[in-house]
Amino acid sequence: MHRVLAGPIEFPEFSSVFVICDEKVVVIDGGVPNSTMDAGFLNQVDYLVITHAHVDHLGTLREIVSRYKPKILISEQEYQRMDFEKINSEGREIYKDLMEFFGEAEKVEGEFVIVDEDDEFPLGENTLRVIYSPGHSKGHISVMIGNFLYAGDALGAIFNGRYFPLLLRGSSREQYYSSIRKLLEYNPSMIGLSHGGLLPFSDVERSIKENSPPGDFGLGGTAEEIARKFSSLFVY
Numbered sequence: 286m287h288r289v290l291a292g293p294i295e296f297p298e299f300s301s302v303f304v305i306c307d308e309k310v311v312v313i314d315g316g317v318p319n320s321t322m323d324a325g326f327l328n329q330v331d332y333l334v335i336t337h338a339h340v341d342h343l344g345t346l347r348e349i350v351s352r353y354k355p356k357i358l359i360s361e362q363e364y365q366r367m368d369f370e371k372i373n374s375e376g377r378e379i380y381k382d383l384m385e386f387f388g389e390a391e392k393v394e395g396e397f398v399i400v401d402e403d404d405e406f407p408l409g410e411n412t413l414r415v416i417y418s419p420g421h422s423k424g425h426i427s428v429m430i431g432n433f434l435y436a437g438d439a440l441g442a443i444f445n446g447r448y449f450p451l452l453l454r455g456s457s458r459e460q461y462y463s464s465i466r467k468l469l470e471y472n473p474s475m476i477g478l479s480h481g482g483l484l485p486f487s488d489v490e491r492s493i494k495e496n497s498p499p500g501d502f503g504l505g506g507t508a509e510e511i512a513r514k515f516s517s518l519f520v521y
């Protein structure tokens with residue numbers, strides 16, 4: 286398992302892309318378009334998981350898909366939103382001036398596979414299992430591989446040890462928190478957060494329960510500015 290930093294140049298830790306190497310190789314999400322990630326170290330990618338169609342998760346997809354031709358696993362609802370003009374304009378609406386750091390995503394054409402709750406994909410030693418986890422976005426999916434849960438944006442974000450939820454204004458609070466409860470019941474040993482990296486289950490669970498508003502992230506400079514602006518987009 287590799288955690289690849291895929292945030293903007295000013296704050297690489299902003300986004301994490303997870304690469305799981307079994308007989309089959311899985312990549313989870315694609316970071317921001319102005320990404321520090323170089324996908325060239327990969328030899329193969331069999332499956333690319335899109336947890337949800339937000340611009341800061343789709344950045345390097347075009348490169349990965351054109352080079353490795355993976356099957357792209359996505360939910361029906363998020364697939365319906367894979368119109369890149371819309372994704373970028375929605376990005377400007379949601380993320381406002383953060384889009385200057387993120388950049389605009391480019392259209393991805395490839396083999397999309399629509400997935401649903403409990404769908405399984407054998408990888409060799411492990412199996413990838415799809416967990417429907419809507420709330421942050423309507424068709425958000427998470428995946429369990431072995432004892433690790435890759436939760437995209439469904440469980441919130443942690444920068445420099447400080448947690449904040451990723452519940453957007455106008456989204457269903459009930460759906461968001463019911464997905465959190467559901468994901469925690471899987472009792473994984475480690476949790477991969479797109480905005481936070483790979484963390485022990487107990488750290489994430491404790492942060493969610495405390496749910497205290499973040500103050501200073503202690504990052505300094507532009508990274509701090511990005512972290513603060515991003516965290517202020519979400520509600521408690």
Ligand SMILES: [Zn+2]
Pocket residue numbers: 337339421422438
């Ligand atoms: Zn998102």
